[in-house]
Amino acid sequence: MERAKIFWIMTGLQHFNNAIITKKKIINSDLCLINFEVENWHKHVPGQYSEICLTAENGYQAIRPYSIASSPDEKSVTFLIERINNGEVSNFLYDISTEGDNFQVSNPIGKRFILQNKKIPIFVASGSGIAPFISMSKYLANKNKRFYMYHWSKNFSGLVIYEENKSYINSLYFPNITRNKPPNWTGGDSRINSKTFNNLDLNNQYEFYVCGSDFFVENALDIISNLGKKFDIYTERFGSF
Ligand SMILES: Cc1cc2nc3c(=O)[nH]c(=O)nc-3n(C[C@H](O)[C@H](O)[C@H](O)COP(=O)(O)OP(=O)(O)OC[C@H]3O[C@@H](n4cnc5c(N)ncnc54)[C@H](O)[C@@H]3O)c2cc1C
Structure with missing residues (x-):
């Protein structure tokens, strides 16, 4: 119960937005690129990541961080997903997800690994x-x-x-x-x-x-x-x- 409460507080803080897959490209047996159109997307700084949230019909949710692979100038938000053996979220995204599917994608996260561009x-x-x-x-x-x-x-x-x-x-x-x-x-x-x-x-x-x-x-x-x-x-x- 306490765990569920903490989980909901965390997802609340992450500002998840509705997102729809607009394009999916299988690169090889390990990798795919997925483009999302994300509602109210906050422009990211190159290097930031977002969390992708999958919600099952019974309400079960799984959340994982993925680096944003698109540039801030692009309209859609792209992720490069590596299919991990028996990985819950990466397997769903690689094997099952398809264009038109709805997910939740958090606003961009991270201040540590962002492009400084000073040197x-x-x-x-x-x-x-x-x-x-x-x-x-x-x-x-x-x-x-x-x-x-x-x-x-x-x-x-x-x-x-x-x-x-x-x-x-x-x-x-x-x-x-x-x-x-x-x-x-x-x-x-x-x-x-x-x-x-x-x-x-x-x-x-x-x-x-x-x-x-x-x-x-x-x-x-x-x-x-x-x-x-x-x-x-x-x-x-x-x-x-
Ligand atoms: C800041 C950040 C950014 C990330 N960006 C990307 C990205 O751009 N693209 C991407 O593909 N992944 C990225 N990851 C990894 C991603 O968040 C997941 O950990 C990965 O997709 C596995 O999740 P899963 O649900 O498929 O596997 P799970 O169900 O969580 O794990 C299944 C099994 O795989 C092992 N495992 C967990 N993570 C990994 C991993 N990364 N590699 C190998 N084995 C693992 C677990 O120990 C477990 O045994 C990022 C991680 C972080 C922390």
């Missing part, structure tokens, strides 16, 4: 950890601002915005495929390691943004802090996978 941004992502950087990179590309993007994926489709990143003239893009490389792949194929950032001029001022699994974020933090200079580092962890 040169460097995005470091693994897997679906690319989600907040889709938003940040679109935003910066529109403003002709320079940024670096390092992304590790198991396969080519998991790079999600490969073509866009190649087309951004102000982006220095370093995609890595660790398992199923397409023929003639010219990008990287090793995991993040102590040589990954050898191409950076360490005399520049950088702000690092790292996003992915706990394991990936820890690993990246170790490597960045051993570069021998003090950088601003912002991290977002999606969970232990």
Whole structure:
């Protein structure tokens, strides 16, 4: 009873809005992009997340946070969902949800992992950890601002915005495929390691943004802090996978 009360107070604080799926794109067997039209949407800052709330017919609700993958200039709000084995919400969103379905989406949340854009941004992502950087990179590309993007994926489709990143003239893009490389792949194929950032001029001022699994974020933090200079580092962890 007490638990239910706390839950309702929390959802009340999050300002959930009615949202309808306007488009769903399956990327591969793990990932999909879902666009929502959200009532009374508050423009977000790139890097923020929202909570998606599923409500069953019997009133049962499940709520999970997802990074906002659209840029603040876009009309619809996009999320990149990774289907987690036996995951309650991600499985529903990936397998069952369809265009026209109604959900509740919270107003944008978070002040910690947002684009500062005071120094040169460097995005470091693994897997679906690319989600907040889709938003940040679109935003910066529109403003002709320079940024670096390092992304590790198991396969080519998991790079999600490969073509866009190649087309951004102000982006220095370093995609890595660790398992199923397409023929003639010219990008990287090793995991993040102590040589990954050898191409950076360490005399520049950088702000690092790292996003992915706990394991990936820890690993990246170790490597960045051993570069021998003090950088601003912002991290977002999606969970232990
Ligand atoms: C700030 C923030 C932003 C996030 N943004 C995104 C995003 O943009 N895209 C996205 O796909 N996910 C994102 N996540 C993760 C997301 O919130 C859920 O944790 C994830 O979708 C799993 O929820 P589920 O209901 O499917 O699994 P659950 O039913 O909660 O869990 C099922 C099983 O999977 C394990 N598990 C839980 N979370 C994960 C995980 N992330 N990876 C692997 N195993 C897990 C659990 O321990 C459990 O054993 C974000 C998390 C945070 C904290």
